Amino acid sequence: MQQQLDSWIRALVRWFGYVPNRDLSGWILLIISIIAGVGITFLLVQITRFILRHRYEPVLSLLRTYLRVAFYFWLPSLFFLMGTNLQSDRFIRRHPVADKSAEILFLLTSIWLALRLLKVGELLLVRSYDISSDANLSGRKFVTQVQFFRRILSTLIVLIGFSLLLLSFQGSRKVGVSVLTSAGIVSVLVGFAAQKSLGNLLAGIQIAFSQQIRLDDAVVVENEWGRIEEINLTNVVVRLWDRRRLILPITYFVETPFQNWTRSDATITGAIMLYLDYNTPIEAIREKAKALAEADPLWNQQVFVVQVTDTTPTSIAVRILVSANDAPSAFDLRCHIREAIIAFLRDEHPESLPQSRVILHESGRNVPGPTIAAQPPENNQNLNT
Known part of the structure; x- marks a missing residue:
């Protein structure tokens, strides 16, 4: 095949009056292979676009979105590598840069394409799970595990690709041999240096299986309430209630x-504390709070309690317990009932609001005090004795 190509190129060049270079056919073959790779890539992209224009296919749409750019580089690099493999030994010896460049480009684009394929596979697996709902515990568990293992595989692919890239150079092989001869010392040093990284990796594996946390879990960490937004190999991102991000090492959750x-369950019970006067009609508050809870769609009809939980010298503590399907709903439900109860007491029972009492004694006047009931004679005698 090489001889035929050389003869064709010599004929073409002589036809135009030029003397061919002995390596010209090799370079033309490489250029033709790259052009063929680009042309086939463009053709495949156009076919995919035509299919999606007439019928929507979720898999093709994801492939086109996430693989298009990587595929534009991967297929030409594959044809470029095939073109170098078809070259003669003389061409490879004279131009080793072309052969080495083809290997490196194909390796890098293959790593890129493999990472994009893992992302597409993750999206295909989790597309039917809705993690925005707190009640979907099994779905959030599955999505958490899929994302974690995708990151593990991505790390392994990058490490393997980097290792193959080093092995493609002669100098790196010598370094690898020298490292292997001192493997004992190196292993100890690496063990101490990578202690934290290995600890984070093991903690991530433990979380993926034991499920202490999942994506979109509502957690309280460092006295802050938020939701799990990302679970990475080394850290966890918590989206706080005011949209700040709290980044913690993954070992924190272990x-x-x-x-x-x-x-295990997204339902939660919220408490509404009211500090009122001793004249407060508790039964009226209980009836009003019950009516408010029944009229609010946020109440899940599982928990409702109104109790006097404490007393002070000047007031009583009334606690209203209501339950909701999740923490945000419970917070809104508490606010709704608290506002309505305060308005109810202000309008219907103003004597229930906290009051401060001051008793003034006028000079020269006897202020009636507590009276003592009359005692029977025998009791009086006992008191005198």
């Missing part, structure tokens, strides 16, 4: 106690 409000 070594430090924290609150998970959606660990």
Whole structure:
């Protein structure tokens, strides 16, 4: 094949009056292979676009969105590598840069394409799961595991690709041999240096299986309430209630106690505390709060309690317990009932609001005090004795 190509190129060049270079056919073959790769890539992209224009296919749409750019580079690099493999040994010896460049480009684009394929596979697996709902615990568990293992595989692909890239150079092979001869010392040093990284990796694997946290879990960490936004290999991103991001090492959720409000069930009970006067009609508050809870769609009809939980010298503490399907709903429900109860007491029972009493004694006047009931004679005698 090489001889035929050389003869064709010599004929063409002589036809135009030029003397051919002995390596010209090799370079033309490489250029033709790259052009063929670009042309086939463009053709495949146009076919995909034509299919999606007439019928929507979710898989093709994801492939086109996430693989198009990587595929534009991968297929030409594959044809470029094939073109170098078809070259003669003389061409490779005279131009080793072309052969080495083809290997490096194909390796880099293959790593890029593999990472994009893993992302597409993750999206295909989790597309039917809605993690925005707190009640969908199994779905959030599955999505968390899929994302974690996708990151693990991505890391392994990058490490393997980087290792193959080093092995393609002669100098790197010598370095690898020298490292292997001192493997004992190197392993100890790497063990101490990578202790934290290995700890984070093991903590991530433990979380992926034990499910202490999942994506979109409602948690309280560092006295802050938020939701799990990302679970990476080394850290966890918590989206706080005011849209700040709290970034914690993943080992935090293995070594430090924290609150998970959606660990096994997303429902939660909220408390409304009211500090009122002793003249407060408790039964009226109980009836009003019950009517408010029944009229509010946020109440899940599981928990409702109105109790006097404490007293002070000047007031009583009334606690209203209501339940909701998730923490944000419970917070809104508490606010609704609190506002309505305050308005109800202000309008219907103003004597229930906290009051401060001051008793003034006028000079020269006897202020009636507590009276003592008359005692029977025998009791009086006992008191005198």
